[in-house]
Amino acid sequence: MTMSALGEPCVLLKLGEIVLKGKNREVFERRLIANIRDALKSLDLKVDVRKRHGVIAIFLPQGATAEQARAVAERVADVPGLVWIHQAWRVAKDPDTVLKAGLELVGESEEAKRGARFAVRSRRRDKRFPLRSNELDRLVGGAINDEYGLPVDLKNPELTVSIEVDRDEVFVFTGGIPGQGGLPVGSSGRALVLMSGGIDSPVAAYRMMRRGLHVDFLHFSGIPFTTSESIYKAYALVRKLDRFQGRSRLWVVPFGKAQQSIRTSGQDRLAVIAQRRLMLKTAEEVAHRIRASALITGDALGQVSSQTLANITAQDNAVELPILRPLVGWDKTEIMAEARRIGTLEISELPDEDCCTLLAPKRAETRAKIEDLRQIEKRLDAEELCVQLADSIQEYTL
């Protein structure tokens, strides 16, 4: 048996926007590291997450396998705040070991078997290392070329061997998984997503998690006039999204009776927007109770009649909390592509009957007047109603 020059398997993480931060960068990094540790708890593997110079390294316990390193890499690829995840090898800090490790990694790769064009890219974060990065590139690149006869292509390589020299070790790797980008969840605070079970709101939730918000989910069901299907769907969506943030909670409001009173209060054309305002008012009440400081919806400008500029204005007017609408400028096809990518589309496309199906007027108002809506709300006693609705909420914890 020949000894491998590849030291221990580990995972190397490249930070996203955090690198642009100034004095508070450390706060973001600490949050990110805590999120990474949380995400890895499910793997049941004792890992050591360490901050290095501008990167984060995850060291695995002694004797860990490359498969375990891959499982770690795949899990952290869902954690917002990272742009690249590399399954790497940690080797001793001398040029000869690095050279052998590089050769071995390339020898094992599929690309080498195909005769791929390659490049070596070194980075020397510790300037005491005896070779400069371009010297290391040439040393390792020359050896790979001699050993396997692979052509060098610095501009457009099919296989890149990366070498990163750190204070205590050298990391060697090829390839990587793109991360989610964005900011660490929690670094921007907490918010409440109005989650319908449709295609848009799960995508909106995901986009705001990526901007550093930890979110709770609020769903309005048509109960007692509909089945519980929409709740199951909302729950399945929350489960799917939980991998990006952890500790997700779904709150469900039985909204059927409130909708019935809206319908009987006349003004058919205003019913949809009146209902949306009541949802927002209830959401605001819930947000105060759970200390969320913003509401999030999946609205996209002009997509349906409730999303015209006038109607969006009427919605903003219903509450004091900001309503974040990350999809406001997105086309439906773009939203669907993102939903497919994050795995929510197939759940959203399941048939269901949420509360909105109960209230579908033949012609919906596209230019709702706030005065008319206030009249309806006075008749309903909306201020009192939304407190009652918030009281009747049910919590589903994952």
Ligand code: ATP
């Ligand atoms: P979605 O695909 O998210 O359902 P949509 O295109 O169907 O959006 P609407 O049904 O008009 O649009 O809803 C706009 C937004 O209002 C949704 O993105 C969501 O944030 C919120 N919303 C609508 N219905 C509900 C509901 N039953 N429970 C919670 N939020 C809802």
Ligand code: MG
């Ligand atoms: Mg909908």
